[in-house]
Amino acid sequence: xxxxxxxxxxxxxxxxxxASGGCTAVELVSTYLSRIDAExxxxxxxxxxxxxxxxxxxxxxxxxRAAGKTLSVYDGIPIGIKDCxxxxxxxxxxxxxxxxxxxxxxxxxxxxxxxxxxFIPFGRLNMDEFAMGSSCENSAFQKTANPRDPQRVPxxxxxxxxxxxxxxxxxxxxGSDTGGSIRQPAAFCGIVGLKPTYGRVSRSGLVAFASSLDxxxxxxxxxxxxxxxxxxxxxxxxxxxxxxxxxxxxxxxAARNAxxxxxxxxxxxxxxxxxxxxxxxxxxxxxxxxxxxxKSLGAELVxxxxxxxxxxxxxxxxxxxxxxxxxxxRFDGMRYGKRVDGKDxxxxxxxxxxxxxxxxxxxxxxxGTYVLSSGYYDAYYLRAQKVRTLIRRxxxxxxxxxxxxxxxxxxxxxxxxxxxxxxLQMYLSDIFTxxxxxxxxxxxxxxxxxxxxxxxPVGVQLLxxxxxxxxxxxxxxxxxx
Amino acid sequence: xxEARIDIGYVAALARLELSEEQLPKLQKDLDNIVGYIxxxxxxxxxxxxxxxxxxxxxxxxxxxxPKPSYDRDRMLANAPALIDGDLIRVPQVLPxxxxx
Numbered sequence: 001x002x003x004x005x006x007x008x009x010x011x012x013x014x015x016x017x018x019a020s021g022g023c024t025a026v027e028l029v030s031t032y033l034s035r036i037d038a039e040x041x042x043x044x045x046x047x048x049x050x051x052x053x054x055x056x057x058x059x060x061x062x063x064x065r066a067a068g069k070t071l072s073v074y075d076g077i078p079i080g081i082k083d084c085x086x087x088x089x090x091x092x093x094x095x096x097x098x099x100x101x102x103x104x105x106x107x108x109x110x111x112x113x114x115x116x117x118x119f120i121p122f123g124r125l126n127m128d129e130f131a132m133g134s135s136c137e138n139s140a141f142q143k144t145a146n147p148r149d150p151q152r153v154p155x156x157x158x159x160x161x162x163x164x165x166x167x168x169x170x171x172x173x174x175g176s177d178t179g180g181s182i183r184q185p186a187a188f189c190g191i192v193g194l195k196p197t198y199g200r201v202s203r204s205g206l207v208a209f210a211s212s213l214d215x216x217x218x219x220x221x222x223x224x225x226x227x228x229x230x231x232x233x234x235x236x237x238x239x240x241x242x243x244x245x246x247x248x249x250x251x252x253x254a255a256r257n258a259x260x261x262x263x264x265x266x267x268x269x270x271x272x273x274x275x276x277x278x279x280x281x282x283x284x285x286x287x288x289x290x291x292x293x294x295k296s297l298g299a300e301l302v303x304x305x306x307x308x309x310x311x312x313x314x315x316x317x318x319x320x321x322x323x324x325x326x327x328x329x330r331f332d333g334m335r336y337g338k339r340v341d342g343k344d345x346x347x348x349x350x351x352x353x354x355x356x357x358x359x360x361x362x363x364x365x366x367x368g369t370y371v372l373s374s375g376y377y378d379a380y381y382l383r384a385q386k387v388r389t390l391i392r393r394x395x396x397x398x399x400x401x402x403x404x405x406x407x408x409x410x411x412x413x414x415x416x417x418x419x420x421x422x423x424l425q426m427y428l429s430d431i432f433t434x435x436x437x438x439x440x441x442x443x444x445x446x447x448x449x450x451x452x453x454x455x456x457p458v459g460v461q462l463l464x465x466x467x468x469x470x471x472x473x474x475x476x477x478x479x480x481x
Numbered sequence: 482x483x484e485a486r487i488d489i490g491y492v493a494a495l496a497r498l499e500l501s502e503e504q505l506p507k508l509q510k511d512l513d514n515i516v517g518y519i520x521x522x523x524x525x526x527x528x529x530x531x532x533x534x535x536x537x538x539x540x541x542x543x544x545x546x547x548p549k550p551s552y553d554r555d556r557m558l559a560n561a562p563a564l565i566d567g568d569l570i571r572v573p574q575v576l577p578x579x580x581x582x
Contacts (some may be wrong), residue, residue: 080577106558198536212535242535314519324498332497334572336560345573346497354499362498363511369496370487370516383522385532390525392533424514440536466536 002027006035007168010221010250011228015073018065025065025076026057026401027051029120032078036169044142045163047083048091049123054078057120064118068289072267074228077120078104080164080173083124084131084207087111090121094207095139096129098331108205110174110216110233117232122170123177124162130328131209134156134426138360143417146189148456152414155185161219162189172220172229176206178213179316180310180409180433183445186219188414190447193219194226197466198440199244201230210323211242213316213437219298223477226444227252230469246430246467250448254340254470256435258477262299263301265475267291268402269301272309273432280412282451284457287408289446294406294479306394311387312435316425318371319382319438325368331356357453363423388438395465404475405463408432409445413456432461441466444476486513 004014004023017023040046051428061076070076085291086092086104088111101287111121129137136144136159140457144159146152154163158175162185170198175182175194186193194217201216208214218229234248269291279287295301333339333352340351357365398405420426421469436443441463448460462479464472489509491499500508556565563571 059539101562102560103561105552163529178507199539238544244537244539257483311525313523314522317515318519318522329496333562335570337562339562341573344573348573350499353497354501357498359508362500363506363508366487366489366492366496366508366512367515370492370512371519373495377524378513380519382532383525383527384519384529385534386530387522387525388533389530392536393566422514423511425562427515437561438533438536 001030002243003031006031006171009168009173009220010163011077011225014077014317016078018227019073024053024088024172025061025120025461027085028076028432029054029058029078031123032168032170037169039167040169040480042145042248043147043167043169044081044124044144044161044162045167045169047093047095047124047141047160050090053089053208054120054122054296057461058078061118061120071116074232075116076120076191077124077172078120079114080122080125080161080170081111082158082161082173083127083177084173084209085110086205086207087121087176091124092207092440093141094130094301096142096357096361098352100338102336106205109202109237111205112416113233119232120369125158125173128157128159129176129361130207131176131322132324132364133291134180134184134299134429135420137159137417140358146414148190149414149454151305152416152456153188154200155188155414157181158193158219162186162191162193164219165189165216165219172218172225174216174229175219176214176216178320178428179437182217182219182417183409183433183443183459183461184430186445187406187409187447187457189219190260190457192223192226192447193217193445194230194469195443196230196234197244198437199242200234200248200442200469202240202243204237204239207325210320211327212323214410215437217385222443224252224255224481227255227473238457243321244467245429251469251473257478258480259472260478260481262294262297262475262478265299265404266402267294267299268301268398268405269302270304270306270309270405273407278411278431279408280451282453283408283410283458284410285459286449286451287465288461290479291406297478304398304401304405306398306435308387308390308394309435312391313427313431315326315384315387315438316430316434317367317393318380319388321364321368322372323368323382325365325372327363328365360423392439395435401467403464404472407461407463409459410460413451413454413458436463442472444472446476446480485509485515
């Protein structure tokens with residue numbers, strides 16, 4: 001039996017190996033399973049992995065290939081799935097006790113579209129409960145470790161997905177990004193993470209956290225892979241009323257055909273993102289090196305301003321928690337999920353939710369309920385929606401002066417478990433990622449280098465206007481050359 | 482001690498969340514901190530600014546009203562915490578009165 005090289009190996013290379021007969025899908029999947037057996041005891045990226053099912057899917061893929069009937073060149077390649085993106089016949093707990101018993105009767109659109117190309121949905125990946133968190137420490141079940149240093153967090157909320165890719169437990173993964181939940185863990189683990197334009201990828205079958213912000217996206221070894229997975233999952237879906245009708249595709253090609261240089265490209269540097277004291281020295285050094293690299297590749301650097309940046313965290317934690325408090329009202333222990341019997345109906349609601357949700361989820365439901373409650377709505381929620389308009393306009397103005405923005409992803413490298421116990425401090429660390437969700441534009445986190453002191457990966461972020469993924473991936477590929 | 486900014490008992494009742502006595506002091510402190518922080522928005526003059534509810538400006542998305550097969554009933558019901566006769570979801574009594582399930 002052939003043992004294909006899978007460590008750090010991108011999807012496009014594995015597709016070639018499968019096409020040339022260098023290995024079979026069963027051999028490929030078995031190689032990942034062996035590594036998971038050896039290493040996931042420490043990393044703890046997977047909540048569940050149905051080995052028989054993925055091996056069966058690999059056998060089916062090999063039969064299709066032998067018959068010359070592959071679904072795409074990617075047929076047989078395993079992709080890990082964050083636990084809030086449902087897959088038929090698999091659990092979808094969102095790393096929460098309240099959904100622990102639930103098995104999804106259907107596929108999310110993103111997973112169905114992966115299957116349609118022959119990709120094998122591969123296990124259920126750990127996350128912060130209901131995607132609320134920046135470290136994966138809020139999972140009700142386990143703490144995922146950063147494969148670069150198991151003493152440190154992988155980031156969150158898509159920490160399981162980032163760890164899965166960084167540890168080469170699958171060829172790529174899907175995550176979801178509401179305030180940076182793809183880009184921040186990608187930066188912490190040294191991989192590529194893409195948040196598409198709001199509406200690019202169907203949210204059907206993504207368990208809702210904050211519906212006006214949530215977006216599914218790829219987490220991969222390289223930029224071309226991010227394009228490959230986006231090609232597979234993007235595009236209009238009648239099952240999601242917020243899905244954009246615009247045609248989607250050609251993203252992998254945009255990465256493959258990226259120009260060698262940045263000649264004629266204007267890269268904006270938002271001055272608020274480089275404010276004095278906002279970045280750890282080691283992170284700033286790596287980000288500055290990326291800027292120098294862009295310049296040496298011919299980019300014209302432009303200083304721009306996003307003047308309402310300092311309000312983004314406040315706006316986000318009002319809007320996201322308000323939407324979450326409404327979305328999570330459906331988990332009442334009646335139709336599905338955990339039920340804890342009380343003395344009557346209302347008491348059953350209280351107990352089911354009280355025992356089913358963890359501390360951070362409770363904190364956010366309470367905050368969201370508060371900002372929507374009578375007497376506070378205008379002061380918080382409506383006001384936040386207005387500032388959201390200002391933040392959106394900031395980006396519109398900035399993109400008149402440049403093609404893409406280049407920014408840090410996180411103020412620091414991955415921190416150690418338990419290091420951030422104050423929720424507000426944890427929220428403030430999202431400062432560089434959340435404005436993009438409020439504005440709805442697209443962005444990508446790229447591994448830019450290592451922090452000299454800790455040896456941990458540092459990410460750099462490129463941001464582009466809505467529907468600008470092709471341009472974004474092209475620029476990302478040029479920068480990564 | 483600083484005055485509490487948020488009445489947790491009231492908000493928790495609205496949200497149908499049971500909280501333990503041990504949780505309360507930390508939750509109160511955390512939420513007061515966060516509410517103090519988000520209050521920074523009050524310093525902005527927002528006269529004439531329209532609110533943004535949504536990043537994509539889609540409105541009135543319609544579909545044809547055509548009957549289609551839906552998800553399998555038994556598989557959907559399999560996730561219910563309690564059933565009656567295999568095809569009804571058992572819930573606690575909703576309206577007060579005689580009899581109970």
